[in-house]
Amino acid sequence: xxxxxxxxxxxxxxxxxxxxxxxxxxxxxxxxxxxxxxxxxxxxxxxxxxxxxxxxxxxxxxxxxxxxxxxxxxxxxxxxxxxxxxxxxxxxxxxxxxxxxxxxxxxxxxxxxxxxxxxxxxxxxxxxxxxxxxxxxxxxxxxxxxxxxxxxxxxxxxxxxxxxxxxxxxxxxxxxxxxxxxxxxxxxxxxxxxxxxxxxxxxxxxxxxxxxxxxxxxxxxxxxxxxxxxxxxxxxxxxxxxxxxxxxxxxxxxxxxxxxxxxxxxxxxxxxxxxxxxxxxxxxxxxxxxxxxxxxxxxxxxxxxxxxxxxxxxxxxxxxxxxxxxxxxxxxxxxxxx
Amino acid sequence: xxxxxxxxxxxxxxxxxxxxxxxxxxxxxxxxxxxxxxxxxxxxxxxxxxxxxxxxxxxxxxxxxxxxxxxxxxxxxxxxxxxxxxxxxxxxxxxxxxxxxxxxxxxxxxxxxxxxxxxxxxxxxxxxxxxxxxxxxxxxxxxxxxxxxxxxxxxxxxxxxxxxxxxxxxxxxxxxxxxxxxxxxxxxxxxxxxxxxxxxxxxxxxxxxxxxxxxxxxxxxxxxxxxxxxxxxxxxxxxxxxxxxxxxxxxxxxxxxxxxxxxxxxxxxxxxxxxxxxxxxxxxxxxxxxxxxxxxxxxxxxxxxxxxxxxx
Numbered sequence: 001x002x003x004x005x006x007x008x009x010x011x012x013x014x015x016x017x018x019x020x021x022x023x024x025x026x027x028x029x030x031x032x033x034x035x036x037x038x039x040x041x042x043x044x045x046x047x048x049x050x051x052x053x054x055x056x057x058x059x060x061x062x063x064x065x066x067x068x069x070x071x072x073x074x075x076x077x078x079x080x081x082x083x084x085x086x087x088x089x090x091x092x093x094x095x096x097x098x099x100x101x102x103x104x105x106x107x108x109x110x111x112x113x114x115x116x117x118x119x120x121x122x123x124x125x126x127x128x129x130x131x132x133x134x135x136x137x138x139x140x141x142x143x144x145x146x147x148x149x150x151x152x153x154x155x156x157x158x159x160x161x162x163x164x165x166x167x168x169x170x171x172x173x174x175x176x177x178x179x180x181x182x183x184x185x186x187x188x189x190x191x192x193x194x195x196x197x198x199x200x201x202x203x204x205x206x207x208x209x210x211x212x213x214x215x216x217x218x219x220x221x222x223x224x225x226x227x228x229x230x231x232x233x234x235x236x237x238x239x240x241x242x243x244x245x246x247x248x249x250x251x252x253x254x255x256x257x258x259x260x261x262x263x264x265x266x267x268x269x270x271x272x273x274x275x276x277x278x279x280x281x282x283x284x285x286x287x288x289x290x291x292x293x294x295x296x297x298x299x300x301x302x303x304x305x306x307x308x309x310x311x312x313x314x315x316x317x318x319x320x321x322x323x324x325x326x327x328x329x330x331x332x333x334x335x336x337x338x
Numbered sequence: 339x340x341x342x343x344x345x346x347x348x349x350x351x352x353x354x355x356x357x358x359x360x361x362x363x364x365x366x367x368x369x370x371x372x373x374x375x376x377x378x379x380x381x382x383x384x385x386x387x388x389x390x391x392x393x394x395x396x397x398x399x400x401x402x403x404x405x406x407x408x409x410x411x412x413x414x415x416x417x418x419x420x421x422x423x424x425x426x427x428x429x430x431x432x433x434x435x436x437x438x439x440x441x442x443x444x445x446x447x448x449x450x451x452x453x454x455x456x457x458x459x460x461x462x463x464x465x466x467x468x469x470x471x472x473x474x475x476x477x478x479x480x481x482x483x484x485x486x487x488x489x490x491x492x493x494x495x496x497x498x499x500x501x502x503x504x505x506x507x508x509x510x511x512x513x514x515x516x517x518x519x520x521x522x523x524x525x526x527x528x529x530x531x532x533x534x535x536x537x538x539x540x541x542x543x544x545x546x547x548x549x550x551x552x553x554x555x556x557x558x559x560x561x562x563x564x565x566x567x568x569x570x571x572x573x574x575x576x577x578x579x580x581x582x583x584x585x586x587x588x589x590x591x592x593x594x595x596x597x598x599x600x601x602x603x604x605x606x607x608x609x610x611x612x613x614x615x616x617x618x619x620x621x622x623x624x625x626x627x628x629x630x631x632x633x634x635x636x637x638x639x640x641x642x643x644x645x646x647x648x649x650x
Contacts, residue, residue, distance in 0.1 A: 018489030023501065031505035141630035143581055145588050146604060146622030149611060153619075157612045164611075272494025276585055280608075290497070291589055294504040306501060310493045317492075 005322055012314050019310040020072065024065050027299045033057075037297040038081045055081070068303065077304030082296065087304040091286060096179030097167055098285035101277070102270045104182075104205040109212035110263050116213075117220025117259075121228060122247050132217055139214025144273050148207035148280035155203060163200050165282035172196050204281040208273050212266035219262045223255040230254075257327055264320030268313045377642040384638025387631035394628060398447040405445070410438035412445045413596045421614045431616040433607065439617060442598040443624050449599045450628060453514050453583040454576040460518025462572055465525025470556050470564075472526065473533030484530065487523035495520040499582055503591040510593050517582045521575060528571055532564035566643040573636035577629040584625045600625045 034057075035048040043051075052058050056067060071078060077087035116136075120129035156164035168181055172193040177184035182201065185194035227233060228251050236246045275287035282288070286305055293301035378384055400407055410428075416436035424431045430439035472483040490498065502516035536542060537560065545555050586592045587601025595602075600621040607617035 014485060015488050015492050018486065019492050022489055022493070022498075026498075026501045026505050030502070032507065137630060137633065138626070141577065141633050142626045143584050143588070143601070143604075143622060143629075145585065146618070146625065149604070149608070149618050149622065152611060153615045157615070269494060272496045275497065275500070276588065279589060291500065294500055295590065297504065302501060302504065306493060306497055309497060313494065314492050 001326070004325060008318050008321060012318055015314060016311060017069075019314075020069060020307055021065070023303050023306045023310070024068060027303050028057075028061060028064060031297075031299070034081065034297040034299055072304075072307060077307070078300035080293075080301050081298050087300050090289065090301065091304055091308055093179070094284060094286045094289050096181075097283060098271070098274050098278070098287060100180045100182060101201060101204055101208060101283060101285060102267065102274055104201055105209040105270055106212060106263065106267045108205055109209040109216055109266065112209075113213045113216030114220050114256075114259065116217045118224055118247070118252060120217070121221045121224035121255075122243075124225065129221075132221070136214040136217045136221075139210045139217075142210065143276075144207055144211060145276045145280050147210055148204065148277055151203045151207055152280070162203055164203070166200060167197070167284055168193070168200055169196050204277050204283050207280070208270060208277040211273060212263075212270060215266060216259065216262055220255065220259050223258050224251060227251040227255045257324070260327065261320055261324050264316060264323065268316045271309050271312060374639070374642045378638055381638040381641065383634045384642075387634040387638070390627065390631040391635065394447050394451060394631075397444055398451050401445045402448055408438075408441040408444060410441045412437060412441040412598050421610065421617070423614075424616055430620040431614065433603070433614075433617050434610065439603070439620055442603060443600070443620055446598045446600045446603065446621065446624065447628075449510060449593060449597065450580050450583065450625070453510065453517065454580040454632070457514045457518035457521070457579045457583070458572050458575045460515065461521035461525055461575065462568065464518075465522040466529050466561070466568060468522065469526035469529030470533050470561060473530035474537060474552065474556050474560065480530075483526065487526050490520065490523045491527075496582055496585055499586060500589065500591060503586055508591060508594055510597070510599070513583055513586050513592055516586070517579050520582075521579065524575070525568070525571060528567050529561075529564055532567055533560055536560050536563050570636055570640040570643065573632055573639055577632035577636070580625065580629055580632070 033048075033052075035051050036043065039048055039051055056064060059067070068078070075088055077091070079086055080090060083090070116128075116132040120126075120132040123129055152164045155162040172185075172190070174181060174184040174188060174190070174193060177187070181197040182194065185191075185197055228247075230251075233246060233250050236250045237243070241250075271287075274285060275291055277283065278285045278288035279291050286309070290302060290305040290309075293305070405412075414437065416432075419432050419436035420434050422428055422432040422436075428438050428440065430443060433439055433442070468483050468487070472480040498520045499513075499516045502519065503512060506512040506516065533556075542555060542559055545559050550558070583592065583599070584601030584604070587599045587603075588605040590602075590605055592602045593599040603621040604618050604625075607614065607621075610617060
């Protein structure tokens, strides 16, 4: 098992290097000169040249790449062209907001998705099955940002029950702590602040969860239908076990295997969706930050953020593979690819 | 599907000595497509979706060649008429510049369908060639191609597309390239795995024995057999391309103004979300219906190709 994990980690290294090369190429080779954007249209050619020199943009590309890579390995992703704050610091300060949002979204998606999937498989062709099919179909077809807009219009604009933007009322914001507001406020026992954090995260998390919820529902339904047709399920039923017990203990447990993989992979793709959701809800996370930085040609920030998100994505995939191998003894640890 | 593809190719194996085999093969291939069409026709959601897609295509073509059929000029600004709620005169209301949203939603179908089709065409052609070569050649070629694909898959595609747009600049042509480029790995992966499966079959061995070149084997014998998976993937791919294009437009990285693109319209309405919700509701509805139609059609085609799901 340990050998398998080590091998997967080793295989992830070239992929990460590749991600860094792709990001670097996109930002430095295909991209237009950032100097006029950063310094403004009216900057003199001399000022722009001095700025390029100061930011290492005149070095040969290969030198620039190795500077970037060397820095990245030591946790130094350069400085923002605008704020001159280290990119690592900027990203880390926004990291908890994004992770908190993604985690709440994946919890909603998994709980609701698995429940809907199981119900529609055990009640095939019923009203609930039809309903969950519609939810699953609309969920994958609806742009995440449009769903966000609809939620804002209805819950914030029409019902006035939930806030439409931000992470928390600034007056209630916890100082210090982990940066995960739900956790911090709970640990501090500040329930007013906690409920405010819950109210703020509800709409963005719902919007972000919808796509994954749809995918998980579909996967659970088909996986569950498959196991419900297995001999051991029929045997269990023939032995006189109650339907619910067989559904949960025999069928669901086995059906969860592929579902686990899908949930893990969805967690990765939520990071992509977070950019759109965060923009809609003005959620102060990495996603919104990246989008803003892209629009301002703040290359070091974009490079650093893409590299960070790529790394998290790869780690999640790795963990999913390992969990899958652990759950399913049929997968040999020495297998070439998961 | 494997059954169907093998059946379809059965005559190729016996083809050499039998002069009548060519028409027979054509007949068999034709009957596979006939079966698929027959099965698809039984699938009501897929047929409704096909109808919706055809309707959209007609709207896109008609408004392109005869824009005068639109109730209003989609680009004409009239600030005295800005943000009028839906009414008999303006079915979907008007936007900030007083432009008729209904006309803009209709003409927006041009961009969405163009982006969907062209970006899928880009990723399809490049992805299929890369996947086929990787799967068929194996060895170092396979490793290099697939590792590059892995690297591209290791970043969320929308993030890559956004980075591309930031680098290339705004414009619908650039959006098509960005979206097409980031979806290449999906096709390459599917085709590679299918090619790996087909490569071992008898008819490929037979083709090799009679001296067919690699290119002939790949394009004549292997690719036709992976067509069903490619068609299904491409149909579903159009829907995700339309979604990605809308996302780029929403973030302000899509078309140049005053072009009407659904995602862009949504993004521009954002500042007036409470004052003029209709400016965001209708373009979003258009995206959702279009994407839903391509998803349902893709599902339908997949079921139609699958002999297990096909009911005769």
